[in-house]
Amino acid sequence: MKKIFANNPIRYSLLVLGGIFIGWLLFHSSNAPTPTHEHAHEHEAMQSTIWTCSMHPQIRKDKPGKCPICAMELIPLNQGGNVSVDPAAIQFTKEAAELANVQTTMVTRQKPIKEVRLYGKVQADERLLQSQVAHIPGRIEKLLVNFTGETVRKGQPLALIYSPDLVTAQQELLEAANTKQSQPEIYEAAKGKLRQWKLTETQIAQVEKSGTVQTNFELVSNTSGIVTARKVNNGDYISKGSALFDIADLSSVWALFDAYESDLPFLSQGDKITFTVQAIPGKLFAGTITFIDPVIDPTNRVAKVRVEVGNRDGILKPEMFITGMAAANLAQYKNKMIIPRSAVLWTGKRSIVYVKLANSNEPIFKVREIVLGPALGNSYIVESGLKEGEALVTQGAFSVDAAAQLEGKPSMMNTEGTQVSTSSMPGMDMGNSSDKVDKHASIKLGSESKHIALEHKMIKVFGNCDMCR
Incomplete structure (x- = not known):
């Protein structure tokens, strides 16, 4: 063995290095810290977090990313809060409600006052219209009032008239005046004849005092006002009772409004009306309804509503356009609940609202x-369907309805609530295959399918959808 290692030092070196490496592995594994329970819990929490879209709560992902509908960043779903147990309810995140500007208002009982808007014109008071007529036959020698629109006063001379009958009547008066002591009846009869021709006591006294017959006699006005029509010219022959002028007293005028059939049930005599005049901006007039025409005009289907207005300063002129507002107190709907107009969604005959769940x-x-x-006006009386104290969506109701339609919950056009199809659209890839969505989804309504362009609703809800750009 010694001979082998001595003859092969390379093999000996490799054997030593291998032993050192095996020892390092053994000691390093024994000293390495093991994962704590805390790290394990964090890992499990990450695995159980659900990610959703703030504008499309029906999207559920097990990891962060982008919404396949609007391409917004997904946010973690708050699973610790209240979750609706009603399958027909639609749940928003607080961020989504803020983005959609969803606002709620408590339902309360109020005094119902209906505002009726009316349009009309200023007209002369018909009771103050008068025709100036000739009470004696003759010829117009001279007109002292020459044009329409001129202002006249009571007792003001209007024209000079030559009348043969009046000349004869003056001669009879002068002859009777000479014998008035002995024959007072004839004298009084001669004066009475002149009075019947509407001569004033002053004019009769002047004839008697002068002792001469006047050939031209003054025709005086018996009222004050504005000349609205001149019907004679110089040199015209007139008979007894002929109309010379039409005079209107504009110290008081009528405000005549057109009320449609649908407005008449809310109007009655004695109601207050405020109105403005187009020609006089910034000034508000007020009056009381004194008369409502009992007959509907067959041409324009309106009835006239009259308000009498004082016009001493003369600023209101006939034929001026006016806009009035009548506040009708609806006693038959006393203590009814009133909601804003913006809270109501119309679907033909149905009207719906969105109510916030009270236990959440x-x-x-x-x-x-x-x-x-x-x-x-800007609100409605509620006959039934709501309770006092409930929270009602008054702003953003359409956004809530769009989210309900996307999630397949009961909504404005979907009374039963059916699932929305999210099949992928060919040629559109927004990440992986699970993120592909059909831009135009189908919502099944009852037994028929109605295709709704959801991108328009996404624009209404969010206004910045990448798919709709």
Whole structure:
């Protein structure tokens, strides 16, 4: 043996090195620390973490990555919180609810006041319209009021008239005045004849005092207002009762509104109306409904609603456009629940809302069908379907509905709730084969299939979907 190692030192060296290596392996293995239970638990936790998309909660992965629908980074699912036990409910993560701007409001009972918007015009008060007529026959010698729109006062001369009958009546008055002491009845009859022709006591006294017959006599106005029509010219012959001018007193005017058939049940005499005039911005007028036309106009299907407005300063002029708002107090719907208009989703005859589950602190919502009453401007009266104190989605209801449709839960267009198909689209690869999704998914509604372009809903929900760019 000594001869072998002595004759072959290389073999001896290899044998020594092999022994040292075997000894190092033995001692190193015995001194190496073993994995603690804490590390084992962390490894198990990593293995059990579920990763989901903040905008598409139906996505479930056992490792981080990107959402196959919108390409957002997956986030760990908080499995320690409240989880909905209702299979029809849709659960959001808090991050998803914030991104979708989902806001809720408590359902309360309120005093229902319906705002009815009306449109109309300013019109002259028909009771203050008057025609200035001639009470004696004759010829227009001179018009003292020459154009439409001129303002006249009561007692103001309007025209000079020559009348043969009036000349004869003046002569009879002068003759009767000479015998008024002996024949007072004839004197009073002559004066009465002039009074019937609407001559004033001042005009009769002037004739009697002058002792001469006047050939041209003044026709005076018996009212104050604006001349709305001139119907004679200089030199025209007129008969008794002929209309010379139309005069309107605009110290008080009417605000006439057009009310459609659907608005009439909410309007009644005595209701307050505030209105604005297009030609007078910044000024608010107010009045009370004094009359509602009992007949519907067959042409435009509206009824006239009248409001009387004082107009001493004359700023309201006939034919001005006005916009009014009537606040109708709906006593028959007293103590009804009122919800914002933005909370309601319409599906033909159905109206639905999303209600937050009361026994959960997480954003978990469930669709509910309700029965609505009249609309109150930006809100609705709820006849049935909600309870006071429930939390209602008032902002982002469409985002919640889109998530419910994607997850196959009951939603606006999917009353029963069916699973959404996510078969892969040929030619689209977003990672591995499990991340391929059909861009246009199909939702089965009852016995028929309706294809909905889900990319439009993803844009509405998120607004930055890579697949829709």
